[in-house]
Amino acid sequence: MDALNELLENNRAWANSINANDPDFFRKLANQQNPEYLWIGCSDSRVPANQITGLAPGEIFVHRNVANIVAETDFNVLAVLQYAVDVLKIRHIIICGHYGCGGVQAALENFRHGMIDNWLAGIRSLSRMHRTELEALEPAAAVDRLCELNVLAQARHVARTTILEDAWERGQKISIHSWIYRLDNGLITPLRSPIHAPIDFPAPEEKIAAGDELLNSD
Numbered sequence: 657m658d659a660l661n662e663l664l665e666n667n668r669a670w671a672n673s674i675n676a677n678d679p680d681f682f683r684k685l686a687n688q689q690n691p692e693y694l695w696i697g698c699s700d701s702r703v704p705a706n707q708i709t710g711l712a713p714g715e716i717f718v719h720r721n722v723a724n725i726v727a728e729t730d731f732n733v734l735a736v737l738q739y740a741v742d743v744l745k746i747r748h749i750i751i752c753g754h755y756g757c758g759g760v761q762a763a764l765e766n767f768r769h770g771m772i773d774n775w776l777a778g779i780r781s782l783s784r785m786h787r788t789e790l791e792a793l794e795p796a797a798a799v800d801r802l803c804e805l806n807v808l809a810q811a812r813h814v815a816r817t818t819i820l821e822d823a824w825e826r827g828q829k830i831s832i833h834s835w836i837y838r839l840d841n842g843l844i845t846p847l848r849s850p851i852h853a854p855i856d857f858p859a860p861e862e863k864i865a866a867g868d869e870l871l872n873s874d
């Protein structure tokens with residue numbers, strides 16, 4: 657309980673420090689949120705969206721799950737995406753993975769972890785698509801490469817939702833960013849240029865990957 661009391665004390669100190677700088681801050685924030693960004697990131701405690709981007713409360717709408725997955729069957733992420741795009745009218749969607757992601761590593765391992773294996777099925781499929789490239793790497797490098805491939809794949813998933821396709825069709829300006837964060841230096845690196853418009857289906861690398869998948873399927 658002492659540990660939780662510490663959190664509550666931290667909270668009071670934090671609220672007091674904000675009030676000292678801007679007495680209207682919380683009153684203004686309570687009346688509306690107007691974020692420009694939607695963050696889709698990993699639940700990992702070392703990758704907190706606001707802190708690593710230097711954004712204040714009210715500036716970024718956040719969804720996090722294990723391994724920053726955007727599954728077209730996940731109503732949680734779809735509801736967040738739809739609210740962010742249609743109601744909040746955010747301008748930028750950031751998919752941010754991180755190197756050394758435990759979820760991505762679990763997807764590469766050949767033993768059971770529990771329920772999480774079902775959640776990670778899409779990443780396991782992605783690893784099979786890129787088997788040749790990943791098998792040529794040392795284990796840690798393979799995890800990191802799959803972390804990158806996962807971010808790129810999830811960004812494409814966002815672009816292909818009806819939510820984004822409809823928004824772009826209406827002329828709404830939204831960019832999707834594919835970022836990766838490095839735990840040991842705190843730095844974010846963009847993996848590709850932002851996606852501003854609908855993308856072809858499938859992407860060229862996915863056509864090759866799909867063939868590879870068929871050849872390698874059991």
Ligand SMILES: [Zn+2]
Pocket residue numbers: 698699700722723724754756757758759760
């Ligand atoms: Zn992670």
